[in-house]
Amino acid sequence: MGRTHRKFKYVENLGPTLDQGTKTMNFNTIHYFSKQDMECLSINSIDIINSIQALCVGLDEGWVHAAPKSSLALEDGRFYMTTLAAIDPPGFMATKSLGLSGKNAGRGLDSIAAITILFDSETGHPVAIMDGNWITAKRTAAISALAARFMARKNIEIAAFIGCGVQACSHLEIFSDLYPIREIHILGRGLSNQIQLKQIAEARSVRTIIAESGAEAIKHADLIVTSIPDLPNMTPFLSAYDVKAGAFITMVDLARSWIPETLDQLDCIIIDDKAQEANMKSPMLNLELVNGDLRDLVTGLITVSNAPNKCSAFAFRGLAIGDLALARLAYESACAAGLGTILPR
Numbered sequence: 001m002g003r004t005h006r007k008f009k010y011v012e013n014l015g016p017t018l019d020q021g022t023k024t025m026n027f028n029t030i031h032y033f034s035k036q037d038m039e040c041l042s043i044n045s046i047d048i049i050n051s052i053q054a055l056c057v058g059l060d061e062g063w064v065h066a067a068p069k070s071s072l073a074l075e076d077g078r079f080y081m082t083t084l085a086a087i088d089p090p091g092f093m094a095t096k097s098l099g100l101s102g103k104n105a106g107r108g109l110d111s112i113a114a115i116t117i118l119f120d121s122e123t124g125h126p127v128a129i130m131d132g133n134w135i136t137a138k139r140t141a142a143i144s145a146l147a148a149r150f151m152a153r154k155n156i157e158i159a160a161f162i163g164c165g166v167q168a169c170s171h172l173e174i175f176s177d178l179y180p181i182r183e184i185h186i187l188g189r190g191l192s193n194q195i196q197l198k199q200i201a202e203a204r205s206v207r208t209i210i211a212e213s214g215a216e217a218i219k220h221a222d223l224i225v226t227s228i229p230d231l232p233n234m235t236p237f238l239s240a241y242d243v244k245a246g247a248f249i250t251m252v253d254l255a256r257s258w259i260p261e262t263l264d265q266l267d268c269i270i271i272d273d274k275a276q277e278a279n280m281k282s283p284m285l286n287l288e289l290v291n292g293d294l295r296d297l298v299t300g301l302i303t304v305s306n307a308p309n310k311c312s313a314f315a316f317r318g319l320a321i322g323d324l325a326l327a328r329l330a331y332e333s334a335c336a337a338g339l340g341t342i343l344p345r
Helices: 037-039 045-061 130-152 165-178 191-203 216-217 259-264 276-280 294-299 319-335
Strands: 004-011 016-020 025-026 030-034 064-073 079-087 090-099 114-121 124-130 158-162 183-187 207-210 221-225 248-251 266-271 312-315 341-345
Touching: 025 090, 030 319, 037 130, 037 319, 045 064, 045 079, 045 130, 045 165, 045 319, 064 276, 064 319, 079 319, 090 130, 090 165, 090 216, 090 319, 114 319, 124 130, 124 319, 130 165, 130 248, 130 266, 130 294, 130 312, 130 319, 158 165, 158 216, 165 191, 165 221, 183 191, 183 216, 191 207, 266 294
Parallel strands: 030 124, 158 183, 158 221, 183 207, 221 248, 248 312, 266 312
Antiparallel strands: 004 016, 004 025, 030 341, 064 079, 079 090, 090 114, 114 124
16 A cells, blocks of 8 residues: 655644645654653743644634533543644644543552544544643643733742642743742642652752641742642632732642632632633632633733732633644654654554
8 A cells, every 4th residue: 555645844833734845744654652752852841832822822813623621520530531622724633532540549550641642634644642641741731831921920939839749740840940939838648749849849949848738838929839639528728818919820620629719819810711611510610700711811802910919810621722732842842853653553
């Protein structure tokens, strides 16, 4: 059987177009990039944020398309989810499939496992399979950082991390790339997670303080990152009354750690996607408190004051375009570095 190819080029880091360019796709093979491959990539934090911002603009202008998340929650605590987004004119389409089980810790496994598949959107053929956990960690932190670009003050020096797992680590990495963070206050259950987060901080000359309570952790913070996992019978324990004036909060945990009755103390709350949230059976928070979504920020429909006396929060489930943006960057970077394994289809 003959080989099928398509050539493409990139325009202004927004999306590929057909061309007699230098890159050629072979649709009779597929790239596989493992977790180890992904961890060897050199992708600039600013490039990730800019790519997601560009796709937010694309959603507004109609050349990027995203479907609402599809999920299935089972009574025993297992959870499955998929995302899908595509760039048009023909470029790439990405899907991510994710599974979660609270029993995995006892099995010696990560609680979440994900895989991302990148497709050529012109032909519909897959071009790469890659580790979805790496994509999830990096794109989630980048979405928080994109929101902070429009909502947070520029002089973030003290951060609080409620939850010390994967998301805390990825958020510390990207925010310390962007802001002059000198001190973090952390609160988490697992000692090994605390140690890992502290090691990342020390490598960046950031002081770590272990907090005794949520209120103690957040009271001095310019940046608050909450990433508490969805545990059975969990009771919200953080109060917006304890938040420092001028702070920016990113609620990676769908706001589950925040006492709902206190959130009206925040001056502005932005979510990731109003349309997606409208399709959810259980909203993250009272939608009457929501001022807009990420697309509103990026396109200038909403402007958030980052005055010293104003507190703002970003609550989100995650965006499919974030997976697409990072999967595309990872694919380009991995191919350029010669990483991964080429498999026959």
